[in-house]
Amino acid sequence: MANITVNPTRMELTRLKGKLRTAQRGHKLLKDKRDELMKQFLETVREVRSLRAEVEEELMTVHKSFTVASALMSSEAMEQALLYPKQSVELTQTSQNIMSVNVPVYHFQTKTKSDADIYPYGFAATSGELDTAVDALGKVFRKMLKLAEIEKSAQLMAEEIEKTRRRVNALEYVMIPNTQEAIRYITMKLDENDRATTTRLMKVKDMILKEALEERRMADAQAAERYAAQAE
C-alpha cells in the first residue's frame, strides 16, 4: 500500500519502528479518552434531555400566565411595569476540565437577596397574574441556567468526541497499517540484500578457489616439466 518510497535502510527501519510504537501507544490512549468522553457525554445528554423537557414545559406555563396577564392589563401598562428591572443578575463563569474539554460552570448572583423582592413595579397598577408569571419565571430561570451549562457542555464534548474519534480511526486504519507495511517492506528488502550479499560472497569465494586451484595446477605442471627436464 501507499508509501513504498521509503529508503530501505536500517536507520529508516529503526525510525519506523519507533514511530509505530508511538502510534500504537497514542492509539490506545486516544481510544481510552474517547470511551471515557463518550460515557460522560451520554450521561450529560440524558440530563440535558430531561431538563430541557422540564424547562420547555415550565416556560410554556410561564408564557401562558404572561398571556393572561397581558389580557388583563393594557400592553402599555405591562411594558411600563416591566421596563425598569429591580433585580439584576451577575454571572461568573469558571470552567471545568472533563478529559481535556473545557466545559463552563456558571455561578450567578442576584442583586436583591430575596426571591420575593424581585417585582419591579408597584402592586397597585398591575394585575396579580403578572406577579404569578414573574415568580414562575424566576423559578424556571435557575433551571434554564443549569440547562445552558450542561447543553453547552454536551455540545463541546460532542465536538471533542468527533475529533478524537477521527484521530483514533486515522491511527487505526491509516497510520498504523501504513507504518507496518513500510516496516515489512524494509525488512524484506534488507533480507533480500543479505541473501544477495551471501550469494555474491559464495560466488567470489568459488572464483578465488578456482583461481587458486588453477595456479596450483600450473605450478604442479611446471614442477613436473622441470623434473622431466632434469631426468633427461
Place this chain on the structure above:
Amino acid sequence: MATTYRIAVIGDWESVMGFRALGLDTYPVTSVEEARERVRELAQAGECAVIYLTEQLARDMGDVIARYKDELRPAIILIPGREGSLGIGRDSIQRAIERAVGADIL
C-alpha cells in the same frame, strides 16, 4: 476568572419581556436579520456568557448558531417562544449525539 458576564435573551417582545423583570438583558427583535445582527454583536463584545434565543428565530438562523456552537462563549441556548416549542432545541441535542457517535443511538 472573576469576570462577570451578562445573560441575554433575544426574541419577540412578548416572549422576552418577562426576563426583563429578572434582570437579564433582553433584546426584543422583530426580524430574523435583526436577531442575527444582535447575536453577532453580543458575541463579539464578549460580555455575554449565555444567550437565550427563541426557537421561532432560531429556525432561520442555523448558520449563526452553528458558528458559535464550538466556542465556550457565548452559549446559545434555544427556548420555546410564545407560540410553543418547535422541537428545535431537542433536535439540536439529537444532532450533537449523531455528531459524537456517528449514529443515532438513543
